[in-house]
Amino acid sequence: MVSLAGESDPLSQGTTYTYNGFSQPLTVTDDLAHQTTFAYDNAGRLTSLTNPKSEVESYGYDAAGRRTTVTNGRGKTRTYAFTNRGDVSSLTMPDGAYEQWSYDGNGNVTAYTNPLSQTILYAFDNAGRQTGVDYPTGTDTTFGYDDANRRTTMVDATGTTTWSYDNADQVTAFTSPQGSQTSGYDDAGRPLTTTNEQSEVTTNLYDSAGRLSKTTLANGQVSVYGYDARSRQASVTHKVSDTGSTISSEAYVYDAADNLSTKTEGGVTTTYGYDDADQLTSESRTGYSASYTYDANGNRTSKTLGGVTQTYTVDDGDKLTSIAQGGTTVKSYTYDAAGRTKTVVTSAGTTTLNYDYESRVTSITYPSSATNSFTYNGLDTRVGKVDSAGTATYRRDGADVLAPVLSDGSAVYTPGVSQRRSGATTFDLSDRLGTASRQTNASTTTTATRSYDAFGMLLASTGTPQGPFGFAGGHGYQEDADSGLKLLGHRYYDSSTGRFLTRDPARDGRNWYGYCDNNPLGSVDPSGYKNEEEPKLPPFVVRRRDYNHNPGPFLPPSDKDYQRVLDNLRMISETKRGRELLDKAIDEKMHLVIDIDWDEDGGAGGRFDDEGRIIWDPDHSGDRSGSPERIFAHELGHAITNDQDNWYSTGEPGDNVRNNENPIVTDPKWNHGRPERPRTQY
Template identity: 30%
Template sequence: MLQEATVNYRRQATVDPLGYLTTTIYDNAGRPTATRNARGYVTTQVLDAKGQVSAVQDALGNRTSYTYDKVGRQTSVTTPLGYKTTTVYDAAGRTVSTQDALGNVTTYSYNANGAVVSTVNMLGFVSTNVYAADSNRQVASMDPLGNVSTTVYDLAGQVSASIDPQGNRTSYGYDNAGRRVTVQNAQGYVSTSTYDANGRTVASTDPLGRTSTTIYDAAGRAVASQRPSGAVYTTVYDALNRSVASVDPLANTSTTAYDANSRVQAWTNPLGYKTTLSYDANGNSVESWDARNYRTTTVYDQLDRRQASVDPLGYRSTSVYDADGRQTAIQDEKGNFITMAYDALGRQKAINDQLGYTTSYTFDAVGRTATRQFANGDVTTYGYDSGSRQTGVAYADGTKVTNAYDTLGRRTSMADSTGTTTFSYDALSRLTGKTDPGPLVQGYTYDAASRVQAWTNPLGYKTTLSYDAVGNSIESWDARNYRTTTVYDSLNRRQAGVDPLGYRSTSVYDSDGRQTAIQDEKGNFITMSYDALGRQKAISDQLGYTTSYTYDAVGRTATRQFANGDVTTYSYDLDSRQTGVAYADGTKVTYAYDTLGRRTSMADSTGTTTFSYDALSRLTGKTDPGPLVQGYTYDAASQRTRLVDPDGGVRTYSYDVDGNTSVYQDADGKLTTFQYDRASRKTTVTYQTGLRRMQGYDAGSQVVSMTDEKIGGATLAKWTYTYDEVGNRKSIVDSNGSITTYAYDAKSRLTQDKTNGTNAHTYDYTYDQVDNRLTSTETGSVQTQVYDNSGRLLTSQDASTLTTYTFDRNGNMTNANGTTGGGVTSVSVISMVYDKENRLTVHQDYSEEPPQLTTFTYSGDGLKRSERAAGLVPTTLVWDGSDYLQGRS
């Protein structure tokens, strides 16, 4: 209970239930002049002779000033930094204009009844309103583009209909108490609401007839809600009407506890894990403890702004503000600063990163972003119409994008360097069609609840969907009319899925909603367990092999233990960037970063790789152990234009206006050129060897023809392709007339591959429930495969040879042994060894004489660093990102 004490009418103190004291000080006239909050910080206000507040000074001494006209209307506000906003009134006390701190003016005009009839913004764009002759009910409004929306009223003055600028009408119906009971949208679909005697909504029915209900207790609190599916959610309240428990349809209960000031003190989830909070005297949350009792602390300044945060590991970040309360700097946990600058209206005009690189912005008179300048000086410019819709973007390289809109503000077209994309909508503003350059046309249809009911691709093939009472997608039919079914539990979680062949997989959840098991289509289980914070701490595959994880105080993965017992340990810096990986065999990888978080070096067992960047954080250099040096340059659109490899070879790249590579010159100076259609699909590739390859496409962007020819000469080869309704390739016809046809099952798995002509063959395939291939048959010759419960190949048997495979607990294949004569004669033996990251390091083939041994090493990124066959010089592999660039011996 709040307690108040007053002394001589000059000082009043309020004590809250926790004993925190707030004090108000008054002048001799009994007017409040200062307030001391519960933390002891004082805000003062200066009053003029009329008792009007002329200035307010906060606890940091920042002063905001106010002026008034003769009748006491506020005419100006000046911020602590001196930014001034002014207001002008007419004789009736109505605002006729406002001027912001940059001098931009907005004006207003009124009718005789004092209603606003027009508004002119800073750019001179006019919005108008029309009212009924007998009242101030607005009957029409017109935006700056001239688009008119109208409102219709019934005899009781209630809105009976609204009509948008395209004439789409939404109608409303009311009961005798004036409560809205029906809404009919522009397509005639009706939603209804039902009320109890106290005017509370007790039932809502959507256009599909699905009803949701709410139950109230005697105090008018919503204690239960029932979804259309029948699932019931309940809420429990305490004597102060605070929600203290919620119970889902499966009886899982979450609870909330409060302190004496009704602030949340603790949450407990259905598993009993608790998060707790504590507050300062002003009600700021200063400490939180997670379910493991790890603490996060927040520090506030005198104005209750977040000043610093300390994570569970003790790392501290801080914020700095200007006199107007805008955040001007952030100091991260390593002491590096990001700074921000603002204009007079408080809009961020520049941000400087930790290296001092600046991105800046300018704005037009109505506050829309006009330009953005990147740290390298490139400027992007934005254009708008009078309705503030973005109509154009112009980039530094001269490329542009333009947009057009209809009267409802929906984008109807987008034109860029590839061509124009158009969009169409129904009366409910749902996207019904999209036509990309090509033209490639897509279409959508919806049910009464505005859920996508069917999608038609550019080839005219349709995918359809159906839903349950609460909107879960329960069935989908592909273009071949094969059905996939999904079953949900009462909490709308996926409980089971049935594929087009009738194979079923299921999911199991704990009371906190976390998936704890998956049963695959063969009945085998994958199980998961979690810690108190809901992080996965272990996953066991279908064979029971378990991978487990631990986490540090701030939730970062600390260790990973594989099924074979090997433990990998991870370390991080103050910014949670991974700085080290330590493997079970003692090998390590370490990483270093600059103040922008860009990786500058990686040290692993093969040596150290370094990286350099430009002001836009584009990679400009990379040096692998050797040293092997690569360099990169870019154009204004950040497209790579040059790559220098470790041998000094130069590769260059040119682009068309759409950003597609148009010319590539390799390190030997050989040119390859590319051409594209309006949909940016590659149509022609011309090689310096004199070969030209041309590709044709259907409306679904599937390759339907490919032709190789000599430049200016004869056709060398030609192929044509057909596809089924879901994009599986059905046939290939080559220039010799040879035809290959393909067949698929309902899951799009290849079941037959048949070719005629000189290389005639027929392959047939069968599969198990989880897509493992069981048999391959070629003209009566059968090869069979057997798998374990986790899908690893155990044996492969053809007419003469049985090959058996073994794996370690981590799932790596360690041996392949081929035998004939009923397993008596060995014909091939291959063994493999892996490192502690499960990468192949040794491959030995004993079927060769002498046995062939090949070894591999890897970088800290997992890329193959070297490859060495026995008796040969090792080959060092050089990578361009994750793409192979060259090998060096």
């Protein structure tokens, strides 16, 4: 999930923390005095988390210190079992759903059995690279690699996909894209220009703080972005040209916890309200009023629209079972054993959904017997759709779910910017959420508008909006016209209920069906993969070095090495010293540059060079320096303090800093459960 909050908070007291003697947080209090409380046992293990609404999530452990139970605010418990080496071997949900995993000696998952007792097998080569997926029936998936460990082939139910690379590990050929686009970047990895196959150029400018300040589209339209003193987007103004008239504008105001409190567009102000857990509870403006309530695990329990209340009922596994109005059920749901929505029943009849072994929706059949069907590649990416409009074949700038759609057979897209069909280009004018609320033509004339509620349900439109990229379309959300569902990466989202159709495959966060923690104006979820709040991080870019140690191009967020860096930053942000370091980087407007070097000089696993770059080997396994995660944290300290003299390794086992505290070395969570003596110097 991607937060839309600003980078820094100079005008406020900021979030405050209290800690125990092992630098573990005891309380976290935001500017609105909303407090989250943590409790630990004598071994330093987290035993409970109490949110600002006094909703408690508690945790149990086995003798080896492995978390075996999670009990949510509703009193419902998930139970985990582990292998001897500490890998999760099974998970039992509160509703009885049971799934299992098997592993090889290297910790790779070799088999997964879902709650339907269907087993998927996974194959790996001696280098630990995944080479195949074997399904119980149907076409399997295989992967091939070159000598540099780069994926070169994928054979799946849709055919064969191939990749080619240059010496800098940059993809030079990819079989799928129909049409192309090129991008130019500045030294911080920010996109400056995007040129599509029609030679239409989009240009971005940034202010001295590194924030996007202006975008110029190919038809000359200009979007100007303003920010408040806390770096939160305060306005967007769309104009016909640099000096031309205003087409539309929006202004935004936030509360002290960074929640959007008002939006003003065309002289109409919408006001938003939140509970102590920052869940959206109301949105209102002249002629429109909606309110929401939630239970202790973040399930919506009611929605009131225009004075009419609908109540929601969920089972022990957080599955929505019915919606009632005035005591009468207006919609009911059934699920399979894996917790996937199977049927939706209304007065119009029954809609039925089918899934494949990866829990991807393969077909939807409506009460009229009309059917939509969907196909996917071996990386979960939707590549085909058949609906009432005909057949769409999706071509992307890559093969994974975050790769932008460039074509669907009827139109060519520049994601978040424009689309071209029947020889004419339509341009999107988007709000802070990336929602294309207005579309214009080549002469900057408005051709269509659309408005949504906070959760993305379409409320009204004018003209004929073009394409599937409406609500949060700038982040890749795709709206399916027949079903009204939205595809967010791996999962389908129902904006009418504010829920996904299936559980989060990441199995993270407190509610695995919920969307953006019920704060749909504070973040977006392009992958549909994690239901957790992102910590505030400084801007960063990641590159891979070649075997001559020359840096390659900036990696996209979908790249696995980018994700490894992001995971480390998230981990570091959970510790006291790590959070202080990251806040320092944010306050000082730092942009971090991390280079992945697979054969790092010196064998230490990482270093901080004279040009201010972190150079890191994520596969380092040396005993002296510690784990790759600890090495990364250590080098991050160098980078943020810009201090080569007082932040360096002693060479002593288990203690790779002197005069300073490694951001993760004193946290028992990352130090094999053994907290070391806290050190507080920078």
